[in-house]
Amino acid sequence: MILADTALFQCGVLLYNRTVVNIKNKEVLMRLLITGGVGFIGSNYINWHLQQYPGDEIVCLDKLTYAANMAALADVVKLNNFTFIQGDICDEKFLEMCFAQYKFDAVINFAAESHVDTSIISPAIFTKTNVEGTGVLLDACVKFAVEKFHQISTDEVYGDKPLDYDWRGFTEESPLQPSSPYAASKAAADLLCLAYARTYGLYVTISRSSNNYGKWQHTEKLLPKIISLAEHGQKVPVYGSGLNKRDWLYVLDHCVAVDKIIRHGKAGHIYNVAAGTEMSNLTFIKLVLKILAKDENAIEFTEDRAGHDLRYPMDCEKIKNELDWTPQYAFKEALDETVAWYRSRML
Numbered sequence: 001m002i003l004a005d006t007a008l009f010q011c012g013v014l015l016y017n018r019t020v021v022n023i024k025n026k027e028v029l030m031r032l033l034i035t036g037g038v039g040f041i042g043s044n045y046i047n048w049h050l051q052q053y054p055g056d057e058i059v060c061l062d063k064l065t066y067a068a069n070m071a072a073l074a075d076v077v078k079l080n081n082f083t084f085i086q087g088d089i090c091d092e093k094f095l096e097m098c099f100a101q102y103k104f105d106a107v108i109n110f111a112a113e114s115h116v117d118t119s120i121i122s123p124a125i126f127t128k129t130n131v132e133g134t135g136v137l138l139d140a141c142v143k144f145a146v147e148k149f150h151q152i153s154t155d156e157v158y159g160d161k162p163l164d165y166d167w168r169g170f171t172e173e174s175p176l177q178p179s180s181p182y183a184a185s186k187a188a189a190d191l192l193c194l195a196y197a198r199t200y201g202l203y204v205t206i207s208r209s210s211n212n213y214g215k216w217q218h219t220e221k222l223l224p225k226i227i228s229l230a231e232h233g234q235k236v237p238v239y240g241s242g243l244n245k246r247d248w249l250y251v252l253d254h255c256v257a258v259d260k261i262i263r264h265g266k267a268g269h270i271y272n273v274a275a276g277t278e279m280s281n282l283t284f285i286k287l288v289l290k291i292l293a294k295d296e297n298a299i300e301f302t303e304d305r306a307g308h309d310l311r312y313p314m315d316c317e318k319i320k321n322e323l324d325w326t327p328q329y330a331f332k333e334a335l336d337e338t339v340a341w342y343r344s345r346m347l
């Protein structure tokens with residue numbers, strides 16, 4: 001069954017179309033739209049999902065911004081049950097044509113502008129893609145009666161807690177107090193999702209994860225940036241005192257969490273996802289330098305980021321108790337492997 005048609009070609013650039021799967025047994029086969037699937041987490045998710053569920057079919061829609069890297073999908077573009085479409089989630093007409101054509105069972109929205117520093121300099125595109133784009137996607141899901149919509153969100157929507165805070169972390173009911181334009185745009189998108197669940201009865205779920213690490217992240221982000229700078233003998237900057245903390249989640253643990261939520265999460269519910277590996281940015285940078293066998297003298301303290309969140313302690317009991325999710329990857333081993341992977345690509 002060839003699913004692309006001329007109209008779709010006119011609206012977007014259909015680069016890879018290998019879709020030949022006939023949906024004979026709907027019970028064992030799900031057709032998913034993955035938006036932002038050429039970015040860091042989305043591409044890891046697609047690779048993981050198609051390995052776990054070879055009977056499912058994935059359509060990946062991505063605008064291909066600077067953050068996208070098609071190499072991350074090299075293993076799946078050959079598959080018959082994978083299709084890539086270049087397009088913008090803000091483009092209503094284009095989305096409607098895709099939805100009419102493919103009749104998705106579920107949509108997972110990874111598409112976003114994702115870099116906090118950029119959001120401080122150029123916030124408008126964050127509102128456009130992260131808020132408006134999510135709204136356009138939600139409209140299409142309602143219009144085409146998509147069974148499930150999952151929004152990939154972030155711990156940053158909660159705002160921060162003091163460094164010495166030692167009480168319960170943010171729960172899914174905690175108030176939204178985002179600090180950066182990025183976090184505010186993600187919080188706004190979460191609220192839109194919840195409103196569509198309530199008003200239109202759309203089966204919406206949301207995951208709010210901590211910092212991810214793993215393969216295929218853009219070099220603007222902390223881990224690949226440390227590795228790239230250190231490997232090239234350059235200074236590794238750390239914001240302010242370096243004492244701000246982050247909780248590091250291996251990207252494949254995140255993929256499993258998202259899958260569990262899509263299959264078993266409750267409609268209109270939010271799930272926090274973190275690995276419990278919170279440490280200061282300075283400790284993290286020193287650890288990476290140690291793995292690289294580089295001297296700590298490479299570290300350079302720089303002016304702090306405006307509005308820099310101190311830490312995001314999250315309570316993840318809900319996903320553990322309701323969906324039986326716990327992180328499976330040991331932090332140090334997964335970090336060692338990830339660092340080795342980036343390093344090998346730089347040699």
Ligand SMILES: NC(=O)c1ccc[n+]([C@@H]2O[C@H](COP(=O)([O-])OP(=O)(O)OC[C@H]3O[C@@H](n4cnc5c(N)ncnc54)[C@H](O)[C@@H]3O)[C@@H](O)[C@H]2O)c1
Nearest residue numbers: 036038039040041063064065067068088089111112114212
């Ligand atoms: N990276 C993290 O540590 C982290 C942590 C928590 C939550 N998140 C969230 O996870 C999601 C994915 O993050 P990431 O790190 O993979 O981001 P990324 O920047 O690596 O990838 C984003 C992808 O979205 C695409 N995109 C951007 N605008 C688009 C548009 N208008 N239409 C279609 N595609 C568009 C880009 O081309 C890119 O491929 C984001 O929603 C982000 O907020 C990320």
